[in-house]
Amino acid sequence: MDRGGAKTGLIGGVATASLLAMIVVGPVAAAPRKIELLGGPGAAGVRKIPVQNPAQPPQQILIPGAPAAQPPKPAPLKTTRLNPSSKTITMVVTLKDRQATLGDVEVQVAPDDTIQVAVDQVFELLRKTVDPVALEPLRPLAEPGVFAPLERFAAANLPLTFDARTLELAVAVPASARPRQSIGLAELDRITYGEFARPEPFSAYANFRGAVDYVHESSGETGLGDGLVLLDGAARFGGIVVEGEGSWQGGDDGGFTRDGTRAVYDDIRNLNRWVAGDLIQQSRGFQGIQEMGGISVSKTYALLDPQRNVAPRGGRTFTVNRESTVEAFINGNSVRTIRLQPGTYDVSDFPFVQGSNDVQLVITDDAGQRDVVSFSIFIDRTQLAAGLSEYALYAGVGSNRLGGSIDYSGKAAASGFYRYGLSENLTLGGNFQYFDKSGMIGGEAVWGSPLGTIGGDVAVSQLDSVGSGWAFNVSYERLIQDQGGGLSILATAEARSENFGAPGQLTPQNPYVINTSFSINKSFGDSSFAGIQLRYAKARDAFEDEQSVRLTYGRRLTDKMNVIFDADWAEGGTAGGATFRVSLVRRFGTSGSMRAEYDSRDSRVRLGYQTSGGRGVGAWSGAGNLDLGKDLYGLNGSLTYAANRADLGIAHSTAYSQVTNDISDQRTSLRAATGIAYAGGRVAVGRPISDGFVIVKPYAGGKDIAIEVEPSPDGYYAKSGVLGPALYGQVSAYSPRTVTFDAPGAPAGFDVGTGAIRVYPPYRAGYVATVGSDYGVTAVGRLLRQDGEPLTLLAGVAIEQGGEGRRVEIFTNRSGSFGAGGLKAGRWRIEMPSDPPLVYELVITDAPNGIARSGDLRPVP
Incomplete structure (x- = not known):
């Protein structure tokens, strides 16, 4: 990019290459050319950019010293032309579906800036996200070397949009063109174009998330609380990653607690992940999660999250490992905020969620980390393509880390599952679990029938404490999309015997003999929607049968305002009678919204507002809710700010009793989070790292030059400076990514090289990019x-x-x-x-x- 000087990035490099080509060749000749940009200082590779002219065979002209062409970085504000030359140029750009990066494709930019796209590359990338029938209009053109204008994709009902600012392609896939929910070959088999930088042989990072509370009201101590610091990090040497989590609590009873440590090796060829240490499990069907130390091997199409604080325990139970604030949502509406100590809980312990079909708990610990646990009678069914399989096997000894340290019981524990795509429409699977003389075995099936998706789970258990039990569920889902809107039908039924449970449960809680639910929702274009949910549960022993009806209607009043009505009737259990809720939502611009809500259940009014601004460094967000009711009021709010080297925040929370409307806890929290990384002999400080990272530094002769990472007219995500190199920590494993950089304040003649580093990172990988050279x-x-x-x-x-x-x-x-x-x-x-x-x-x-x-x-x- 050139901002008042001769710094060269990708766009500048392409333009310079075009200029040099005209200087070298002179008057326009009939034969087309291939310009090969050879990597100069800091270049990451070699790329050939064909300049198309179908009338003649190509010849090759070498232009030395130009930066290696890489996928484009965001263009400067003053750039109004993509192609300032008189020749058609070809560049490689990223194709996105919503927020998901599908891969790279080639585009041709004509002298008048009209765009044509390589059809075969788009066709190949869309095969995993678009129904084959919807791709048929593109098939005749999907041949190597065939480029088509954007209008051709729009005519095929797969419109592409080219963002001239970020140089990205976005595809708008209609809902009717998306296939039934399924899992394919994941991100690892994506076709990629171009060369990628190699990660450093050794890299490491550590994140620190600190918080201190001022407790205004609590059943315990009030005033300034003891500080809390959560730590997580990883080190990668070759193909082995060692990662861990821990915490430090201030105060007399505080100290350091190790929450987990493990070694991870990814066998990319076979898509297997091997783990030894404190295992983090995935479950299927009626399986619960039994914490254990041991070894595991898995082949799944979702990455594990080692920093998870909350784990479902099977049935409707879950475990909280640290003191946390919990906000409960029923059918998408916030109904209560409570404070929980570490321990295992059952959803039935909370009267305010009984009788509900869809319960979601948002659990935030004192350091600000959030986890979401959903308990829905609607079962998420996923299919595998024909011939694909996924599996996991965990074996070791049971462990418990609720008492401040990890205690290994010495009792054998094991679990696992296997799923196989028998055909395009049928997926079968089996699972098992064992711990301390108790076991469970189960099976699952998902059938994509012409009338909808039908699925079921079945399991039998043998618990040492109560004996044997059984359980099954079945579900039916039908989704219909048309120009007038969508229609969805969901029906489920689940039955459990009294003594059924997952190993590790001492006393299973199965209050229902059978639990059934039916839901139908209809949208009417973009203007309104309506839905009805019915539930009936046949109870056993001392429990009451439960039944409920819920009606929902929403309507868009204006382009910026909509209203939602909910009416509920329930009978049985602790819930009873009729209630209603009305919500009015008003949007302000693209980032702000206000919500006013009245709930007749406890005669409560909630007023809320949220907004955000900025991008990268300097980005901020704020949200606040005011609850008003009989003899009570409560305030919940938060403000966050993204600095260059840390994330900062302040939050105030009000929690209520589980059984009354009394306030049980009220506190204000100050929070800060930062990350430190090492790779290639360089240390950098920045915001917390999520997976992999890139350290970006100026070359030795440009120590006083500030480098901006992921620059755009709206800002940047990291910047080098007094504290050393820039640290960019938002690099996901096994997903191709181009990280761009620039030096807008550099003197004339400063060469930023390619202006980007292109990576295809393995798990927890670290990279170093050196920017600049005197040879500019x-x-x-x-x-x-x-x-x-x-x-x-x-x-x-x-x-x-x-x-x-x-x-x-x-x-x-x-x-x-x-x-x-x-x-x-x-x-x-x-x-x-x-x-x-x-x-x-x-x-x-x-x-x-x-x-x-x-x-x-x-x-x-």
């Missing part, structure tokens, strides 16, 4: 023979005299003009293999805007 000058002039005639159509070399002794290829066109990039101020010797060989002296003393004009040069003796 382009020399333009003309070479003459001894008799004054131009030296035409000849390739030679420019050799630096002193310094690094760099060699740069140089070419002349029909008029003897040349353009050579990748030079710096100083003396250069030009050797041209003519007959006889000629030698020229090029002296670069001044290069305003990075261009040195030498004029006519004659041979030296």
